[in-house]
Amino acid sequence: MTGMAKPLCRSAAEITKGDLKVMTISEAEVQRLLDPSDLLEGLAxxxxxxxxGEVQTPDRPAVTLPGTGFLLSMPAWRAGGPIMVKMVSVFEGNLDLGLPNHLAMINLFDETTGAPLCLMDGTCIxxxxxxxxAVLSVRxxxxxxxxxxxxIGAGVQGREHLRLLPLVRDFDEILVTSLNFDDARKLAAGHPRARAVEDPEAAVRRSDVVCxxxxxxxxxxxxxxxxxxTHVTSVGYAPPRGELPAVLAHDHQLYVxxxxxxAAPPVGCGELQGIDPAAAIHLGDALLGRAPLRENDEEITVYKAMGIAMEDLVAAELVYRRALAEGNVPSALF
Structure with missing residues (x-):
């Protein structure tokens, strides 16, 4: 029409990406920006x-290095937010090198253009x-x-459980036990209601929640x-058997x-192999009221985690949106 500018018409061969600015967020910044209470609500x-059915979580392909470790790609997306892809490696020998045995990075992409938005540390996430x-299942x-x-366990997951459990129940006491009692003692020293114990059987027998x-x-x-x-949660990954007695998952109400x-490891849980998937309740169905929660005070309930990309998506979105709200701007060139 007269007086209106014509759209710019260029062929694909003439269009180049050029430099795109991408926000980068370090491990320390992720830890500062991610509020645990917000994360619990976001995960719910x-x-x-x-x-x-509002979240896409495609199958996660794995590259396996026999006898050394593996690398997983974990994508996820829901409408109204960025596309997320986490790359996570699990190399058990890293601890001997002074590195975490899980290392990860998270990439966020614009849902309209697919352009990269942010690269953040994914290890602490x-x-x-x-x-x-797991603590949401406790709630x-x-x-x-x-x-x-x-x-039971005084590593990264023991530390995070101790930090989060008081957010969902006012426990009189949180007992910490580990293969190495000194690790349990050091971890328990950081919380006023925690106490390190050497006898896991005695601790479990008096517990209402076992993590x-x-x-x-x-x-x-x-x-x-x-x-x-008792409510039992399990987050450890060490196939083929793993930390959770299979009979607990088989004989009691299981939540996943x-x-x-x-699925077979490394995507799924070794402890759940041979159990009918139809016997388990998905946490989302329980939260929506489509499936029951605890039926009585005598029932033993079990939650077995494997970790899914939706959880990384929720955490990464919280970090990214808070960074934007604080005025963080993309700086790295891609």
Whole structure:
């Protein structure tokens, strides 16, 4: 029309990307920007969205280095936010080198153009979102008057569980035990209601909540130690057997993040192999009221985590949006 500028018409061969500015967020900044209470609420809504079919979480391909480790790609997206892809490596020998055995980076991409927006550390996000999902299950499934919790494992997951558990229950006591008692003692010293114990059986027998957070290739508790009414969570990954006694998952009501938990490792959980996926309840369905929560005070409930990309998406969005709100601007050129 007369007086209106014509659209710029260039061929694909004439259009180049040039330099794009991408925000970068370090591990220290991720830790500062990610509020644990916000993460718990974000994960609750994330699980509901997942159950409603509003979150894309494609299968995660793995590159396996025999005898050394593996690298997973974990993408996710929901409408109204960026596309997220986490790359996470698991190399057990790293601890001997002074590195975490889980290392990760997260990339965010614009949902309209696919252009890169942000590169942030994913290592601490992997740690806290795993614990936060387990602690969310405690909020949903532990008895309201749960007074004693036990954490088995004093590594990254033990640390994050100890930080998050008081956000969902006012525990009188949190017992910490580990293969190395000195590790448990050091971890418990950082919390006023925590206490390191050397006898895991005695701790579990008096606990209302038991959080398995080890890297054990064999079960770390006996089913007979778990008293009626206890809620048990397990986040450790060490196939083929793992830290959770399979009979606990088989004989009691099992809750999982999604159906991928039943896939073969490294995507799924070794402890759940052979269990009918239809017997498990997805957390999102429970949060939406489509499936039951605890039915009585004598029921033992079990949550087995594998970690899903929706959790990383929720955490990364919280970090990115808070960084934007603080005025952080993209600086690195891509």
């Amino acid at each position: 809504e994330g699980f509901r969205a997942l159950a409603r 992997t740690g806290i979102r795993t614990a936060a999902a 949903l499934l532990a008895r309201p008057k749960a007074a004693v919790a036990t954490i 398995l957070a080890s890297h054990s290739y064999a079960p770390v508790i006996e089913p007979s130690w778990v008293k009626p009414g 993040e999604d159906g991928a938990a039943f």
